[in-house]
Amino acid sequence: MSTPTPIDGDHELTERLSRDFADERRVRAGDDELIVRAGVAALARPRGGTFGKRTALFVAIAATLVVASAAAATSVWIATRHASPFERTQRSQSAPSEAKPGAPAHAAATRPAPTPPAVGGPEGDVPLVEPYAAPAAGPKQSAPAAVERTAASLFREASAARRAGDLGRARSLYTELQSSFATSSEARVSRVSLGKLLLGAGHAEEAERQFRSYLALGGGDLGEEALVGRADALSRLARRDDERHVWQELLARYPSSVYAPRARQRLGALGAGK
């Protein structure tokens, strides 16, 4: 980028300000991951859906409540319609005690709300909100709890902890993300993040498991990184045959990858050592 042209007598001022901002624009560690995450998330958002993530969250919660209310009303209507005249009479007599005035419509719901369609669509997309990706088993989450703990918020917290050097907390948050929102895209991406973190901390076996589980899901934007991470982990575990297969897979799947020269170099070294 060229140096800004001075504007009349403001040369010194603009020069100084430009220097101040040059530092702000510098690339930082972890930017690649942030960019890929933001890009994937942006492409997962529907055209016209230019609202922010927070707005999206509140809209989704409101939509969930509306769907739940509608489901409750529908189930009551269906039950009433298909009940015998006797049951209908009984229900109408007991109705005041079941549905107190002012009580929310969904309070009487006995049927879970229908699962809304997935927001992301194609594999690898990041859903906007995660209240729908609640744990398969366990107590039903209330709306406020969903606001507090989403896959996106967990991922953000974990990444922040990792950047801050709090590896223990980062690891625990990534693990929580993977167990609580197992099907989310964030959980998937976190396998590469956690794998790198574990590898850096010397836990090669666990790291290899993380990379392998990412790759087992197929596709994804971090395939190259996951393969390289897995190969590195296998190298540390001295599993030379497995490492060789992973490098070969990398070259087969991404022949012009930026990691290809390294893969060839390692394959040469592994072959020579056979």
Place this chain on the structure above:
Amino acid sequence: MLRLLRLPPRQGSSGESGRGAPIDPLFALARAAGDGDGEAARTLLVTIGPALLGTVRGVIGARSADVEDVLQEAMLAVHHALPGFRGECKTIHFACRVAVQTAMNARRRAGYRLRYTPAVEPAELDALPHAALSPADVQSAVERREALRSLLDELPLPQGEALALHVVLGYSVDETAEATGVPVNTVRSRLRAALAALRERIKGDGQLREILGGPA
């Protein structure tokens, strides 16, 4: 940088700006993305991602908690704007201009929050070990950036956009004109007006005057 799709070969005459600027290596990718090619869109966003991220950080502050959200918004805005992009300027300039607008809008929307936030975050001082500046110089740079950012919130959008592209992103006047699609003289007059507003602000603020008069 992660590469998802190999860049297409350089195009012929298409992608060349009307001003006779060099061929834009990203134009073919941008056109494919604009035509609905999802893989091209993903590759383009990842390729221009660092520039967009730098833009967002420049406008809203590198330490802002909203960097990721705004980057995502900027990427979405670029993606939506691509079908209308005809190569009037370089793809990267086009994308950065969209990011500047998105980030400026985000700052303006968040104005109510910023009013209750300290102008300078102590965390910014952690840049100190990497810089060959004294703590006072680092602090001065931080305050100069904040002064300019708060001015961006108040200026008319065309002036703010020109100032952001020229000062925050370091574009030359010609590049700013190309990115915004207006004549060079229009950019000059917008910058003059914006810098005059900045000078007025400096005049009325003793502390700022001291900072801007201090070491660079």
